Amino acid sequence: MALKEEGVVKEVVGCGRGKANLTEAQTLGVIDHYTHDVATAVKGADMVLLSVPLGAMRNTLEAMRGQLAADAVVTDAGSVKGSVVDDLRAVFGEVPGFFVPGHPIAGTERSGAAAAFAELYRNRRVILTPLSETDQHALQRVEKMWRQCGAEVVQMTVEHHDEVLAATSHLPHMLAFTLVDSLARMKENNEIFSFAAGGFRDFTRIASSNPVMWRDICIANQRSLNEMLTRFADELHELAELLQHGDEKGLLEIFERAKQARDRYVDGVDR
């Protein structure tokens, strides 16, 4: 939608399994037409954007192997980059020069064509994680595409991306899912939810995200996420100890440090 508004794409072909979502995408003008067949979808395409749950990445790559045009560039929007690189090596025997691993840091808890809007990427960051094998021309084309959507493009290594995202996105999603599930499992859960206020609503918004997508992110970023979970669990244990000992000073220190960091972060975002 963003590229269409910019007038920089001619024909957009959608590919997916469900007819309902593809029909809706066509009606909304997100895509021009669609197919359920990956080989047909990528035929003659200049640019291919893979946006599938990470668990479906390998099969999707298999389906497009040998079907791409000679000058085609392929990129993806997966939330973990290490697993995508593994999938590329498994399918192509190497990371092909035409493939630029990417991750737009934007999105909402909603899925599907109806949740799409052209401004989603404006002033948001897109992380690209090119490897030494990556073709520089392919990299430039992907960078240009995201800039045309209004995004700021940054580069980092695959490993660093997966650590940063484990901290800022994957861990928070785990906490939101776990909190909501903990409360849902309490016998008085209906009453409990009925007394939740606005803070709870915001805090748990990300627990409404797509479960299959998040299962796949967990599996794909297992190592980094596990490290972050351990780090968090240790600090939560520390907090519980302070609470049990009624350590007012220790509790205040944590809350003050957190408030300062969070206020500084919001200031940074608003600037």
Place this chain on the structure above:
Amino acid sequence: MALKEEGVVKEVVGCGRGKANLTEAQTLGVIDHYTHDVATAVKGADMVLLSVPLGAMRNTLEAMRGQLAADAVVTDAGSVKGSVVDDLRAVFGEVPGFFVPGHPIAGTERSGAAAAFAELYRNRRVILTPLSETDQHALQRVEKMWRQCGAEVVQMTVEHHDEVLAATSHLPHMLAFTLVDSLARMKENNEIFSFAAGGFRDFTRIASSNPVMWRDICIANQRSLNEMLTRFADELHELAELLQHGDEKGLLEIFERAKQARDRYVDGVDR
């Protein structure tokens, strides 16, 4: 502000320690005038609303003892009710009939007079936790006041209030503070925060709340909060185990149950 808009209050006297906030409150029309002295503030008042960090409750009650008009009604806005009842018993030797323990389930992460707006309580819930000692006339007056602010008033026991709030508010605040502090303590914390997206911003909004207020809530609701923290830590441990074993089915079950509960909760709020 809400009561003034409704035209049901004549004179509102503000009392606090900081001059800046009280002056601002007066300028904004939140209060008519102010004093730093509790005894002066409550003199001749029909209705007193105590809104101080829970750790300051006992001293504030001490300061108003013997200074209230014969027909005065006192209520509070503390996030924990057990500790307020303990404070009342310590100061008055009993829970006085004129005191109606209360808690409006509304608020933002911002503090001070500048954060006030008349619509804050509209269609929000206010929990009152009267005891057998509570005067029925006093209870009715407090109920009426909150209804005039547009709130829905419900009653529950002190103990149940503190359990429900530990689950829906106090635990989420602990998780948000702990998450932000965990990330702030990482050596690459500036870079990490710079890649946080909208989900993180919403998830951590409550970590910008007043640290002193939250230290006091922790101490005041130690027992119930500790139970909820244990429950959460156990479930987080369960999630970490599923992650370590790559248990896709188990992870998906948690995420699906959480999404269902959260979507149901949001539907309930919107209805």
